[in-house]
Amino acid sequence: MKSLEAERLTRFAQEIVTEGYVAKDGHAHCISPLLYQTGMISMEISSDSGQTFPRSSVWFSDHHSKVAASEKSTLVNESQWQYYGTPGTGGNLTVTWNNQTLRASHVNIELWAYRETGEPYSATWTAQWKYLYTLKKNFPNSGTFTFLPAASALYSAWELGALRITSSGSLEGQSNVAAIWSPEHALAWHLEEAFREDPAAWATAKCHAWDAAEESLPSFLAEIPDCPCTLAQARADTGRFHTDYGCDVEKGSVCTYHPGAVHCVRGIQASPSYAAGQQCCYDATGVQVLTGDSHGGSTPDRGHDWGSPPYKKPPRIPGFSHWIYDVLSFYYCCLWSDNCSFYFKHRPSSGCKQYHPPRAASAFGDPHFITFDGAIFTFNGLGEYTVLESDLTSLRVQGRTRQASLNGIQFKVTGFSAVAVQENNSDVVEMRIPDHSSQLEVLLNHKALNFSEQTWMDPKGLFLYAVPGMSATVMFSSGVGVEVKGSGQLLSMTLLLPERFLNHTQGLFGVMNDNPQDDFTLRNGTVLPSSSPPEQLLAFGADWAVSNTTSLFTYDTPYLLHNFFYGPKHNASFVPVFSPPEDPTDPLGKEAALLCQSDPFCRFDVLSTRDLRVGNSTKRSHQNYKRLKEDLQPVVSCDWLAVPAKGTKNSTNYLAGSVIRFGCQPDYILTGAAERTCQSNGKWSGAQTVCLPGTGSAVLALIRPPNSSVTPTAEYLCSH
Template sequence: MAGQSPRITAEMIREIDWSQIDRRTEEGWWHLYPFGERFLDAQLSHRPWMDKQIDLDFFFPYYGFRFNYTFLFHEGFIAFSNPWFIQPPYTFPNPHWPKKPDPAIIAAFMADQQMQHVGDTRISNVWYRILERPSNLIGYNNLQTDLRPRDMEPPGGISQPQGVFSYKDPRYYRTYRGRQLKTEEGRLEDPEMLDQITHDIRHSMVGARGWKADYAMIVTWERMSYGGAPKVTRLDQYEQAKRWQNTYQLVIATDEIRSYVMLNYAHINWTSSTMSGSLTRGRGGKQSALVGFNGGNGTGWYEMPFSADGDSYKLVRFGSSQIAGRWLARVDEYIQYGGCNNDSRGSLKLSQEYGNMLGGFALNVSGPCFRLTDVPKLQFDELTVDCERIDMIFVRCVIPVNRVFRTGLVDLRLSVDGGKNYAWWTKFYVLQPGLAQRRVNLINDVRQPHNNWHAWEAENLTVHWEWENITSNPNTQVDIALYGYWEDVEGHSFKQIGYIARRHPNNGAYTFTPRTMQTDFEADIDAWRFYRGGVVQVRVADMILEDRGDIMHWSEPIPFGWFFHKRWEYEWGREWPLRLCQEWFDWDGRRENFIMELEPNVPCPCTLSQAQLDFGRFTAHPECDMSGDHSCTRTQGALHCVISSAAVWTGAGQMCCYDYEGWLMFSDDFEFNDQYLRFYSAGVPYRAHPFGSYPYKRPPYVPTMSNFYNDLLPYDFCCKWAGHCEFFFWRRQTSTCQEYRPPVIGYIYGENHFTTYDGTRFSFHGKGYYVLSMMKSPRHDLMIQGRMEQPADTIWEEPVKASILTGIAARDNGSSVVQVFARKDFRRWRYKTDVYVDGVRIFFDMPWQKIHTFQGVTVRVPPRNMNQSEIEIMFATGVGLKIEEARGLLNIIVALPASYNQTSKMAWHPTETPSLLSIFDETTTQWIDPALFSPYGACAYTYRTVGLLGTYNQNPNDDFTTPECGILHSASNQRQLFYEFGERWRLDLLPNIGSLFQPEHRPLYDPLSFADPFYEPVFDPWLQSNYSHFESLVFSRDEVRVMCQGVPSCEYDYLMSGRRELALETLDSERKFEQFKKKGEVRLKSCGPLMKNPGVIKFPPGNNYLDGVTVSFMCKPEYFLHGDQQRTCINGTWSPGWWVWCRDRSEETALKWMTGILSSVAILLALIAIFVFCILTGKQRQAEHIRRQKIIETLKKSPEFMQRSLLTPNTPPQQRETIIYPKSTEDFRDRSQISNFASPRVRFVNPYPQRVVHLGGGEGVDFAFNEASV
């Protein structure tokens, strides 16, 4: 009977050689995968409730857990733990857990059922087999390779071997290119079957592209009868008996990362068992068979359609795929329903959950089952696009280019009636281009640095792209195009400006020479004037409907010097780089001064320690991160750079870089030569923040592109191309740290040990939801809440009477709500935490998923952290949370900026109404009624930050402030602290404060470990009453004292949990935090940078301009020093002195010679001038004397004078005068000479003979003559 497919009859049922028969042929069950003896399946024992443990030899991720074994049951399910025998009705998750087991199960058709016999011949079977690929094929990730011609194979020639076995061929042993595969009953290597499973799942579920089944297990329940079914004793009743049997199949497939489950139903003739109350032929009863997934340990239950309903037989008639009777789901992390359904509304499934802001990507969307007459339309944020129906499962929607200019979560809604109703919805995350997945890689030649995409003189450039994902058609050609970006203060443009190549084979690589590129006559002829940078696009040349690829991929932004430099040189000459730099310099100088807003609000931290502590206001720069990408292309010499986590209202952002000594690098220390850029380039402020900001769609708020155009391109123009980086640094001067005020931090670690903002330490071991920190004011609305529960039992299986922090929920100023939960034991193999933002689960395990921006908050995971064990939450107000998962608990650091200090901005004053208090807000200059903001009376007027993390006001005495504003003394005992302070902050007791935790996302584990009204923790584990005999079998208390070194928190955790590793974690966390707080919270006084001119050498070389530091300056050997050689920073001000500058030695010598020559000439000219002056003065005096003599001679010859002596006997001789009055002026022979003193009086003073007598005139003219001659 080999190769035959006979109809099975009662007469021949005992004689059939089933090893030659495909058991699917009798009933035509072709949508089931092959099963039975012919395909080397193993059988499960026919005795009921005789399960079998199967070792899978691979890891199967399921509901966050990971299993390498399973239990197989007749009752239509597989389990990953051994459940107790239970009878219907079944309830999942088990409400009695943890007292009773809650197994992790996959129920294909879970009901009491049994093997059916016809006479003494068993016709029922449970078959199973495990499939795996040969080890050399595991990890291969594309099924299209073998369809490609040889000349289109990817670089390296990697391809999948093609099998020669067909399931239509009766041969047992399959070979792949001559290699015999391993075969044994129930376990075999079968790549062909795994390829078929992969194909079926990929074409029935969106999001499965790129996944491949490396392992699978196929379980088939054949002709199973319901429990309590009557026996069939005669062989001639075979035809009648098989009509009431159920045949179905379960397939689990995985690559050990993603897991899928396929349920195939052939015949479903009964729905419940007699034990379930079935009355006739397996129908009716209290509960029909269950179909679904239970996560186990209280995790959750997901129910498939028709589960536990009386119409379970419809599982055959319908399906979630295009094949009736086939249902699919993805099950690794959470249950994602696969395929489509016939509901009128529901959630959508997308082929990708992230997309580039530039657009152009295609989305395969599934949700409803699409009919031929449907008119699908997709609303993408504010866009509405038409979609094309691919098949019943998918529609294809292409997001247009240059239409989506924003980032973060956006709403997607789908209509199937042409846009009348959008009843299907989901969320989609738009990535900024700078952080999006690099599907087009621009390769720089490391052997020839000038062959660089950022260099204008490049000779050969290479571009690579993901050829497997851009299209599913192996014969498709691609175009490689250039898209340029330009913006001004009013708008922006993003358009195609040319081609690199057209209709190039899709082989994933292209190398070209820019200088030999042909002119594109279809491009914009004036593009060179505006578009000086942009991106490279690789797209499918001819799009077809059946293509399920991405269609289009983008590169990172790059300058276009290599593309336009010929035209720029033709238009502007050989100095075109300097022309570009100066144009930008002039244009940027005419714009608003963004630093005026940026510097007061976000100054740079002075040291790297401060920058790391201020994780609320700053985050690591994606391109210069000491724990990630450390290329630092534009910040050479930096160990680490940070950027402000949010932009100011102008769209600007701050960037600060630190050298290997931890000091802030300043642009003023830059040396003005092009070689200096190789090892020193400081961080600069950005006119446009790289992450963008609201409203996103206009400059300078466009994510990535505005920053590229305004801040990155000028660096290439001025520094890299023109060699005049001084122009760039004049416009982008590094922020000083003189106005920087570090934040204050609080800490929760270990088994709920607290360090408040003001430094008070205590422990609190409550269970439930608590307020960790909150503030309600006109400026701030902060709320941080925590979930506390008991940890796992001790290793001697006793409950731990303490608690740990397992969940955080936070919001500030109307931002998105961020929730973080620690995952439980055995669920931390891949992810340590679960993160939800506004109810949407967010993952960070891919390089392009490390930074997510939402409304008012940014969430980041370090680049090298793939398990989400370290999470940073940065609110736009500057509040930051750093969360670290450690063995199932969360260690939390909260950083608050100075504006959250109760004394920083607020004051209070009694109003005219004695019963009220008003608050004066300095930001609004208004008096405000505190009742509008807080229900807590007197505490309102201070606007204090309160909660379990204490009151932030630099006063540790009031850290234990209750919601009613009562203050508990810090020296209170632990019991009083627990009941009178900690428990007061339980959310259950604060009805005016809502919970941020969303019920649908709160993990439900052991309810008693979370809420117990009779719970009281252990306050002092050293008491003899808290001693356990079993602990002495594990450790001694002396060992605890020695290991913990006298640290109380470490001792408490060791004694309570019994786990040494947990105590060491607590000890290490406390010490790290102390150092962290000590280094980062200290406010440093800085004097700011000293101007450094060309040739100046500063010592020490570290850029330390802090208080008490003396900076020495010297010049290079070819320079001479000018100015004060040493300056000291004193209390934030430099000591008096002149700025240091250096002059070139040859210039200095020339100036000295010139100074000497000019000085000599000046002295000689001065001597000559003095000599000439003396000669001229002598001649003038001589002429004057002659003139006066003539006047005196004239007076002597006049006879008409009257002389009167005024001498008296008592008058001293030196005071005697003689006054002469002329009778008439006519007696003067030269009247013109005497006219100058024609006064009524002429005075002659002559006390002694032979002395000179002065003659005074009415016009003030004096004449001198000798009286003896008168």
């Protein structure tokens, strides 16, 4: 793009035109427009003032909370901005920004705001992102601005917004010009004087108004899935749940809205009718935090934080719909007033009684397969193969193998070098390690993606998360998860399938039906015995070779064209080593024994490739699979138990085997069970616990059933 004219226009999504420029280094810059959506957006470039747009590409519209911090501004002491005017806040506010990213000597600092109007879930429901006024004109582009906020009754209906720093040469409020935006935030500093005078009273009135509005809206709770029962399950179920960036144990667990939690996840997919989202939070012991026990409990969302296709209209606007319906309301009811019961009435935690963990299968090393039903085999075919396909969602997972080599010497074993996936009419994602490289490359519809600054994308029909150069996870709308990791010149893959795929799979990973005996099923339905020798299993794998008409792969180098596109999809002339030779005098054998211990896959790969690094990678992949299987074990949960009125309970763990002990306040008598255990059938032992008024042991002695040492139940007391 260095040779383009200095004056240019860029057209996004075939309708929104913005200006652009060429910097001193010769690179062209396009101004991203206002969009109410995320994902891949078409982009066309004109160098003749919009008469023609001869150059085209695609541009990724990101969720605003994930934009690199260096490109945004920062609200200094951000909580002061969020709660400005509540007790303990006041004084000046300061915003900072990276002034090197804005080509201007002086700037205007503006306030923009967002709201949604119209009848919810109707054609009149619309989003508004609007310029309100300018805080400061023609201010030096120093990278910092401090001001003393003033309330404005004229704009008090706008309660969510952000600051925009733009060149003073732009018209005030002009859309789609070069600008730096602050993080979005509650405009507490901007609200009318009634908020400043008595924040709790003002917020209580707002909470009650929100409560009344929620009562008139349809409930979305039945549409969202149950949460995983444990933190281990939540982090392992990568096809359906992903880390909530606001509460991430890997980043120090700064859980502003969920005190007591150490990690939260969000359901990746929005609900079908209402575009609602699920959120699940967990404490340091790994059990779910529920709103019945804590203000930090898991809360579902009327507006999914990440938005939902087709976007553009409430409640599907990424981020902002969630702010309007789920965050500001939390401020009104919980943070600015003591009315959390109203909030949790409409946003109660989902339990996990209906949660079913996905099934896992994995392939790694030379390569070794562990099917969904637990069948284990090694397949060293050379070619391109159907790893898994399903008629349920037209899911296709394909793998390409290449010969293992070391220092130019090729060995008679293979490993995965590329994996390509698609479901229904989604975009195609391919993950591969190119020749003469050890870095994982990700392609979308046969074009390489640049993940140097971006790790999360939501193309058509899927979500894509990548750790640049190392791993990528594809999450389909069905809940299927495909994780691919690179190690040296080989890939490992793990597939997660929800239970509804039972009896709907075929390919190298077999038929998922809890029966490993039929996992070696050919295309024509013939089932090979589970005890088949390696030579027969090579024929089984060869039967699942793809064709050019069904291939999802990219053939963009002479090597790939010659060896895979024009060559056989299964190279029948390649005969692999089925069992590497064991030589007692081979020093590598002793090293393999020390490294691999009892792992047969590791030993196979060391001896067949003569490379301890390959064996070590295989060992790690195998260990990761075993941990994943352990984390995804089904867990039994009992229903939530309330604290009895005038009583106490010692635990909030409702998983099988947990014991909850109850007590009563002084001058109250405990009836029912003082201790209840969550049983393996999902039911609590013992009778309901109640604390009744009394005057101590004398009263208890009077009402205790004759000849009994058991505390009377509530039913006994009421009947006597």
